[in-house]
Amino acid sequence: MSVGTAFHPRTAALNRKMRWREWAGYWSALSYADHHDIEYNAIRQQAALIDVSPLYKYRVSGPDAERFVDRVIVRDATKLRAGRVYYTCWCDEDGKVVDDGTVARLDDDTYRWTAADPQLRWFRMNAGWLAVEIEETTETVACIALQGPRSRAVLEGATGEGWADVRYFGRRAATVAGIRIDVSRTGYTGDLGYELWVDAGDAVALWDAVMEAGAPHGARPAGLDPLDVVRLEAGLILLEVDYTSSRHAMIPEQAYSPFEINLGWAVAFDKADFVGKRALLAEQSAGGPPRRLVGLEGDWDDIERLFAEQDLPPHVPAVTAREHVPVLVGSKQVGRATSTGWSPILKKAIALASVDARHEKPGTRVSLEWTVEARRRTIGATVVPLPFFDPPRKRA
DSSP states (O other): OOEEOTTHHHHHHHOTTOOEEEETTEEEESOSSSSHHHHHHHHHHSOEEEEOTTSEEEEEESTTHHHHHHHHBSSOGGGOOTTBEEEEEEEOTTSOEEEEEEEEEEETTEEEEEESSOOHHHHHHHHTTOSOEEEEOTTTEEEEEEESTTHHHHHHHHHSSOOTTSOTTBEEEEEETTEEEEEESOOSSSSSEEEEEEEGGGHHHHHHHHHHHHGGGTOEEOOHHHHHHHHHHTTOOOBTTTBBOTTTOSSGGGBOOGGGTTOGGGOOTTSSOOTTHHHHHHHHHTTSOSEEEEEEEEOHHHHHHHHHTTTOOOOOOSSOBOOOEEEEETTEEEEEEEEEEEETTTTEEEEEEEEEGGGOSTTOEEEEEEEETTEEEEEEEEEEOSOSOOOGGGTO
């Protein structure tokens, strides 16, 4: 049975239309406003508070914590300093991705690890004889994602201190209204933003303090619908949508290596052995995997044409579609789009797609299946680099 997060006493009152989605056993608001575009605009133009508490969270500590983290993730954990955060993935022995998430180094021997799926059993299986303690903190730690170009001003107003010195993927402890929190410069929006980690018992007080500090900046709560739009614009993948965890794959084709989901940049072959290293080395020696994750931009003229054939004005759904649809070259399917939607800021139809490696080059022309009034047709599309939207303020 799903329950509310630690912020539910506030988010429930704000969600007047009672639009909820179950996320990892918690109720999460899809949107609060009459239309989620209002919340999207807050993320892209002002500041927004997003309850991301349902993320699975773990505290890893002990003398061998660094060795354990380094054994599991594909990145070099020995280079992760205290006060920094990694975005990374971790694989099984076949080099297929189990999950992706963030690893924050809190001090020399302590880490905060987030994931989309439950990982406690997997982590403990891989801890072996190492002197490390792995504690799940999903229920005891809550988190607000404070995102948008005004998020720094809101955070500075709430904490009474400057945050310009905390660089992209940095973190440090702070207090808000006497509440101890940990702040990481991370998020799932591809914009300037922070994530505020707090004991669940202090969640409501933190929400109130941040909302009060955000009022002069037009800050407002945002739900999962606008979050899905901005993460697509940012080219950020979603588990069980843009790729399948190897633990859930029913056939080999459903399992993905990091190099198939745009995470090859994270793989460090020059570090100590990690789970999946041999398989990934073999994959690279063979020329790499057969699939690649790419961005697609759909041709607007073709969309208009398909609607005109039905005597209808053109329309693209405002929410991100998660149904997989074919990508073709001529009459041959060469891949599939996994997340498709309309970018309000770019004014373009965009999609993440898994395609054959020979079609990954930017500028490649393909066709994308597009359905109008239950009639399946195709529109032209162009392979483009990811992310679609990458504002300089994200790293400033």
